[in-house]
Amino acid sequence: MSETVTYREALNRGMADALAEDERVFLFGEDVGASGGAFKITDGLFDRFGPKRVRDTPISEQAIVGTAIGSALMGLRPLAEIMFADFAAVCFDQIANELAKYRYMTGGQVTLPVTIRMSNGAGGGFGSQHSQAAENWLLNVPGLKLVVPATPADAYGLLRAAVRDPDPVLVFEHKHLFNLKGELNDPPAVGELGKAEIVRSGEDITLVGTQLMRHRCVEVAERLADDGVEAEVIDPRTLAPLDLDTIRASLDRTNRLLVAQECPPDGSWGASVIARVVGTQLEAFDAPPALVSAEETPVPYAGVLEEMWLPSVERILDAAKRTLDY
Amino acid sequence: MSETVTYREALNRGMADALAEDERVFLFGEDVGASGGAFKITDGLFDRFGPKRVRDTPISEQAIVGTAIGSALMGLRPLAEIMFADFAAVCFDQIANELAKYRYMTGGQVTLPVTIRMSNGAGGGFGSQHSQAAENWLLNVPGLKLVVPATPADAYGLLRAAVRDPDPVLVFEHKHLFNLKGELNDPPAVGELGKAEIVRSGEDITLVGTQLMRHRCVEVAERLADDGVEAEVIDPRTLAPLDLDTIRASLDRTNRLLVAQECPPDGSWGASVIARVVGTQLEAFDAPPALVSAEETPVPYAGVLEEMWLPSVERILDAAKRTLDY
Amino acid sequence: MSSSTSSSTAEIPLSEQLEWLRLMHEIRVFEEECHRMFAQGIVRGSTHLGQGQEAVAVGACRALRASDTMSCTYRGHAAVLAKGAPLDEAFGEILGKGKGLCGGKGGSMHLTDMRVGAIGSFAIIGAHLPIALGVAHAAQYQGSDDVTLAFFGDGATNIGAFHEALNMASVWKLPAIFVCENNLYGEYSPIASTTPIERLSERAAAYAMAGATIDGNDVVVVHDAVAEAAARARAGEGPTLIEALTYRHKGHSRADPAAYRPPGELERWLQRDPITLLEGRLREAGVDSERLDAVRGRAERAVAEALERAKGWPDPEPETRLEHVFA
Amino acid sequence: MSSSTSSSTAEIPLSEQLEWLRLMHEIRVFEEECHRMFAQGIVRGSTHLGQGQEAVAVGACRALRASDTMSCTYRGHAAVLAKGAPLDEAFGEILGKGKGLCGGKGGSMHLTDMRVGAIGSFAIIGAHLPIALGVAHAAQYQGSDDVTLAFFGDGATNIGAFHEALNMASVWKLPAIFVCENNLYGEYSPIASTTPIERLSERAAAYAMAGATIDGNDVVVVHDAVAEAAARARAGEGPTLIEALTYRHKGHSRADPAAYRPPGELERWLQRDPITLLEGRLREAGVDSERLDAVRGRAERAVAEALERAKGWPDPEPETRLEHVFA
Numbered sequence A, B: 001m002s003e004t005v006t007y008r009e010a011l012n013r014g015m016a017d018a019l020a021e022d023e024r025v026f027l028f029g030e031d032v033g034a035s036g037g038a039f040k041i042t043d044g045l046f047d048r049f050g051p052k053r054v055r056d057t058p059i060s061e062q063a064i065v066g067t068a069i070g071s072a073l074m075g076l077r078p079l080a081e082i083m084f085a086d087f088a089a090v091c092f093d094q095i096a097n098e099l100a101k102y103r104y105m106t107g108g109q110v111t112l113p114v115t116i117r118m119s120n121g122a123g124g125g126f127g128s129q130h131s132q133a134a135e136n137w138l139l140n141v142p143g144l145k146l147v148v149p150a151t152p153a154d155a156y157g158l159l160r161a162a163v164r165d166p167d168p169v170l171v172f173e174h175k176h177l178f179n180l181k182g183e184l185n186d187p188p189a190v191g192e193l194g195k196a197e198i199v200r201s202g203e204d205i206t207l208v209g210t211q212l213m214r215h216r217c218v219e220v221a222e223r224l225a226d227d228g229v230e231a232e233v234i235d236p237r238t239l240a241p242l243d244l245d246t247i248r249a250s251l252d253r254t255n256r257l258l259v260a261q262e263c264p265p266d267g268s269w270g271a272s273v274i275a276r277v278v279g280t281q282l283e284a285f286d287a288p289p290a291l292v293s294a295e296e297t298p299v300p301y302a303g304v305l306e307e308m309w310l311p312s313v314e315r316i317l318d319a320a321k322r323t324l325d326y
Numbered sequence C, D: 001m002s003s004s005t006s007s008s009t010a011e012i013p014l015s016e017q018l019e020w021l022r023l024m025h026e027i028r029v030f031e032e033e034c035h036r037m038f039a040q041g042i043v044r045g046s047t048h049l050g051q052g053q054e055a056v057a058v059g060a061c062r063a064l065r066a067s068d069t070m071s072c073t074y075r076g077h078a079a080v081l082a083k084g085a086p087l088d089e090a091f092g093e094i095l096g097k098g099k100g101l102c103g104g105k106g107g108s109m110h111l112t113d114m115r116v117g118a119i120g121s122f123a124i125i126g127a128h129l130p131i132a133l134g135v136a137h138a139a140q141y142q143g144s145d146d147v148t149l150a151f152f153g154d155g156a157t158n159i160g161a162f163h164e165a166l167n168m169a170s171v172w173k174l175p176a177i178f179v180c181e182n183n184l185y186g187e188y189s190p191i192a193s194t195t196p197i198e199r200l201s202e203r204a205a206a207y208a209m210a211g212a213t214i215d216g217n218d219v220v221v222v223h224d225a226v227a228e229a230a231a232r233a234r235a236g237e238g239p240t241l242i243e244a245l246t247y248r249h250k251g252h253s254r255a256d257p258a259a260y261r262p263p264g265e266l267e268r269w270l271q272r273d274p275i276t277l278l279e280g281r282l283r284e285a286g287v288d289s290e291r292l293d294a295v296r297g298r299a300e301r302a303v304a305e306a307l308e309r310a311k312g313w314p315d316p317e318p319e320t321r322l323e324h325v326f327a
C-alpha cells in the first residue's frame, strides 16, 4: 500500500512518527510549535504532542544548537529546526566546532544523537541570504552526517534514519521541493544513511545530482533518451557518508560522469566527488568529468537572474552532450 | 638589498607599512594593542601608531567583523584580526553572509576593502578547535579573496596587497610558520593576489601545496631529486582568486599532479583544484591526480597523533612515487 | 532607567508635520501595493510589510541629517523610503527590475540606497547591528559628527549579534542609535514566550547605555526621542537604545494570516493607527480635512505613478548577474 | 540586584572544610606541575592555569551533587578536578597519553570526565553556555532535579553565545547556574577596556535572572552562593548568574609574563590567596598547623604520585586517532 503525499507532508509525518516512537525525541526551534513553522512543516505536531515535546525557542540559533548538543549528552534525541540553512552561519561554531568534534575531543566519552533540520536551496526568490545550499560549508568538517533528500519517500525515510542515528545529522530540506508529490509506503520505510539511489539506469553516461538537481538530471535523462542515449541518474541522498561505490560502479559501466549542483564549484560536494573518483579511476573516463555548477556569485533575487544562476535543464543537457560527444 | 626576517616579523612590518602608507587603515582585534597580540605579531604597533589606529576590542568576533564591514562602507580600510582562524566559526555569518555578499546584493553600491587576518593551521598541539585550516570553510562562498602565505616575503607582500585591495580579503597566517626565516627585500615588495609561485622547476611531476605543505612539498622534491626525479613545486599563495593557469601549464609539462593539503579531502581546496583541472585537461594526466590530505577526523591533541594527522613528508613522498610509478 | 518621552509637537513646524504625514501615507500605500503584488504573484519570494509601524520609520529618519546613515531589517521598506529612497526604484527592486535600487539583485529584504544613507536592509536577524558599529566607528575615526541609526525588532534582542554590538558600541562610545521596533511578536511568537523581560529598553543597563521606551505610534514622540539620542551621540556621549512600542497590522510575511493574535488586539491598535494619530493632532492644530485629504491624495498619486514607472522597466540584463562580486 | 553573600562557615563541618583545603592544595600543586612541564617543553600547545582561583572551582563544585553536571573553559583544570576527575588521568590528558581522560585527543583545553559529571572544557569563548542549556533542559525534560553549572570568564560575558544562553535559560526556567570567574582580565585586557559595566552580575537583570556578586576567593562564600542557586534551580525557579571576584596569579597562558598588571595588584591579591584564607579560617576554628601541614603534604604526595603514574603511561595507539569521529 502506498499513498501520494508532498515532501512537506512526508517530513511532517516523519517527525510525528519519530516523536511517537521514542519519548526521548523532542522537536524545537523558532515557531515550530502552535504556529506550525515558517513553512508549515511542523503543522499539528504541537497539538498532538504538547508543549514539552514540541517547543518554541527565542531567535537564538546558537542556543538552539547548544540545546541540542547538551540534551543529547544527557540521553535525549533532539530534533532541532534551523529555519533556513543559511542561518547555519550564525551558529556555525556550535555545529562545526562543538557538535562535530565533541565525541572525538572527549575520546569517545559521549555520543551525540542530534538531528538538525534546515530549509535549503534556491529558486524561490528569497535572495542571497535565504537561498544557499549550505551543506557545502560543512563538507570539510568531519563528524557530521549530511542528508539531502529529493523525494517525499527520502524526506520521510532519511529524517527517520537521522533521528535514530547515534551521530549528529544535518537534514537539508529543499524549499523548492516542499510541494513536490510522491509515493510513500504505508507504513513508510525508514531509510538508510549512506546509500545512493539509482534513479534511472543507463549505460551511456552517469548523471549525479541531489535535491532540485536530481530532478533536473532526470529531465535531462529523458531528453537524452529521445535521442537514444541512456543516462544513469544517481542521487547520493547523503553527502556524508557518501556512497561512492554506487557512483564508481556506474562510471565503470558508462565511462562518462556529470555532476550537477546548485552551488559554485569550489569547495563543493560535486568537486569532492570528482576528485575522489578520478583519483582512483582515471582510466574509466572516456571524457573529462563534467561539473555543472551554479554561477560563482551570491544568489541573485530577480527571477530572470536566479534562473540563470541555477543550472537549468538546458545547461545540464548541453554539458551532457558535450561529454557524450567528447 | 635584502634582510633575513621571520614570518612573524614580516607580518609585523607589513602592518606597519600599511598603517604608515594610508591614514584610512586601522588595525583592531582582541589584544592587538599594547600587549602586542597573542602571537606577538602586532608588537610595537600600538606604541608607534597610537590608540586610534591600533585598537583593542572585547571578545566579540561578530562585532569585530561587523566593525570592519561598516568602517569599510564609510571609506576606511579596516585591518581586523581574528585570533585563531577557527574562530571564524563564531562570526561566520558576518563573513559568509554579510561581508562576502554585501557588494553583490546592493548591486555594486558599495566596495568593501576589508582585510581580516587569522592564525591558521595545525602542528602546534593546540587541539581540535585551534588548529584548523579554516579557509576550506569559505571556498564555496563567492565574494571573498583567500590568501595563504607560506614565506616571510609572501606574508609581507600579500598582506600589503590585501590591504590595498578594494575587496574583502582573508589572510590566513600559519601558526607553524611564525618563526620561519626568509629573505625580505628592502624595500619589501608588495605582492599580487592571484599569482602562484613556481617554487622549484621540474619536468616529472607537479606538486601543489600551500603554507606548511608547500615546505613539505619542497622537501619531497629534494628527496625525489636524490633519485633523479625533478618535481615542480607550485604554491598557489591565494586560493581565491586561484592561479589555475600556472598549475595547468605545469601539468601540461609534467603530466602528473599531486596536491598536498592539511585538511580532510571533501570540500577542500585541493579537491577543487583537481576537479577543475581534470575537467579540461583529462588527457594531460599520465597518472591519476593524487590528493594527499589530512585524516578525516578533527585535529587530535597528542603530538604523536597530530603528526600522523598532518600529511608528512613521507606520506607525500610515497604518494608522489606512486604517481610517478603509475 | 527607561522613560517615556512625551510629545512636544509644539516645537515642530506644521509644514514639517504635514511632510511627515505625506511620507507616512506614501509608505502605507507603498506597502499596500506590495501586498497586492505579492497576492497577485507578480513578485516572488517573501515580503514583510510594516503597515502600522510607519511612525517609527518616519519619526526616526526625519530626526536624522542627510549625511547620517540608517540600517534596517527585511521589514525595511518604510525605513528606506523615510530616509529618502525614491519610490520607483524601491518598487523596481522589489519587482526585480534592472533599474531597481540594487539592480534587482537584492530584493525586498535588501533595499539599499547609499545615496541617501540607507546603507542596507538585512535579512539575517541582528546582522546589521555589528555593522552599524563600524559605520559609527568610521564617523568617530574621521572626526565627523554624523550618527548612524539601526532599526531592529523585539525578537532580534535575543540574538548574539545584538549583545556584541551594544556592548562594544558602549565601550567605544560610538555615535549609534539602536531603535527596537517592539511590535509584540517575532514571527508568530509573542514576545513573552521568547524574552523574560517586558521592557526591552531595560537591556540598555547591561551596557551602561542610555535607554528609553517610547510610544512608537506617535511620530512626534519618536522624532524627539531620536533627536535627543542623536544630539548625545554627536556630542560624543555614546549610543542609545530606544524601544518604540508599535504594532504591525498585517501578518509577519505574506504567508501569515496572523491567527495567533488574541481577539481585539488588532482592533485596539488600529485605533492608535499612527496616521490617524497624526491627522488628529494636525486637526487639533487647525489643519482642515481638505488639506489632509490633499496630502493623502498627493501621496497616493506619487505611489501610483512610481509603481507605473517601475512596472514598465525591463528585467535586468543577463550579464549583470555576474557583476559586483568583486570591485 | 547584585548582592554579596556573606560567609556562613559555621554550618559547614570542619571535616568538609579540610577536604576542600586538600582539594585546593591538590589543584594548586597540579597547576604548578603543569607550569613546570610546559616550561620544560614536555607538553606542547598552550595552557591556561588557575592558581589563585581555586576557591571558585572547589566551592562551586562541592556545592553540587555527584549527579549534577559542570562545564568549564580552557582554564578548567581546577574545575574538572574539583568535580572529581582523577589527578593521574587529568595529567595523562595534558601529557597526551592514551590513558588520559580523553585518550590524548582533547588536551589541556578540553579535559572531560563524564563519569563525574565534568561534561567538558571548552576552548571557544562562551561555546559551552548554549550547551549547558541543553544539559539543564534534559534534567527538566526527564523530571530529574539535577542542575548544571557552567564556569566562564569575565571576558566571556561579551560574546553572543553568553547572551543567547542566559536569555533562553531564563525563558525556559532551566536548572542552570552560570558562574562568572571575574579575574579582572580577558587575556591581557583589563575588563574596563572591553566591558562598560563593572559589576557583571548586573547583566542578570537583562534576563530577569537572579544575580549576585560574591567573594570568589572565599571558598565558603562560593559554596553557599552556589548551594543557594542550586536549591532555587532544583525547585524549578530557574537559573542564576553568579559573579565570583577572583584573580589569577599567573599570566593568561604560558606565553604571558603579565606585564600589563599595575604594580602592587598581584601582591594585594596574594594576600587574599584562597588557600591562605581558608587556612586562616580553619586556624581560627582551632585546627593546628600540624594538621594543616598534613593536609598539604597529603595533597602534594597525591599529585606527585599521579604525575609519576601518568608520565609512565604510553602514547596513544596510532589507530585511536581514527576512532570516535562517529559512534
Ligand SMILES: Cc1ncc(C[n+]2csc(CCOP(=O)(O)OP(=O)(O)O)c2C)c(N)n1
Pocket (backbone or CB within 6 Å): A030, A059, A061, A083, A087, A090, C075, C123, C124, C125, C152, C153, C154, C155, C156, C157, C181, C183, C185, C186, C187, C252
Ligand atoms: C538569524 C535568523 N534567524 C531567524 C530568522 C527568521 N526570521 C525572520 S523575521 C523573524 C522574526 C523577527 O522578529 P522581530 O525581531 O520581532 O522583528 P519583526 O519581524 O517583528 O519586525 C525570524 C525569526 C532570520 N531571518 N534570521
Ligand SMILES: Cc1ncc(C[n+]2csc(CCOP(=O)(O)OP(=O)(O)O)c2C)c(N)n1
Pocket (backbone or CB within 6 Å): B030, B059, B061, B083, B087, B090, D075, D123, D124, D125, D152, D153, D154, D155, D156, D157, D181, D183, D185, D186, D187, D252
Ligand atoms: C571565540 C573566542 N575568541 C577568542 C578566544 C581567545 N581567548 C582565549 S582566552 C581569552 C580571554 C578570555 O578571558 P576571560 O573570559 O576573562 O577568561 P580568563 O581567561 O580570564 O579565565 C581569549 C580572548 C577564544 N578562545 N575564543
Ligand SMILES: [Mg+2]
Pocket (backbone or CB within 6 Å): C153, C154, C155, C181, C182, C183, C184, C185, C186, C187
Ligand atoms: Mg517583532
Ligand SMILES: [Mg+2]
Pocket (backbone or CB within 6 Å): D153, D154, D155, D181, D182, D183, D184, D185, D186, D187
Ligand atoms: Mg578573565
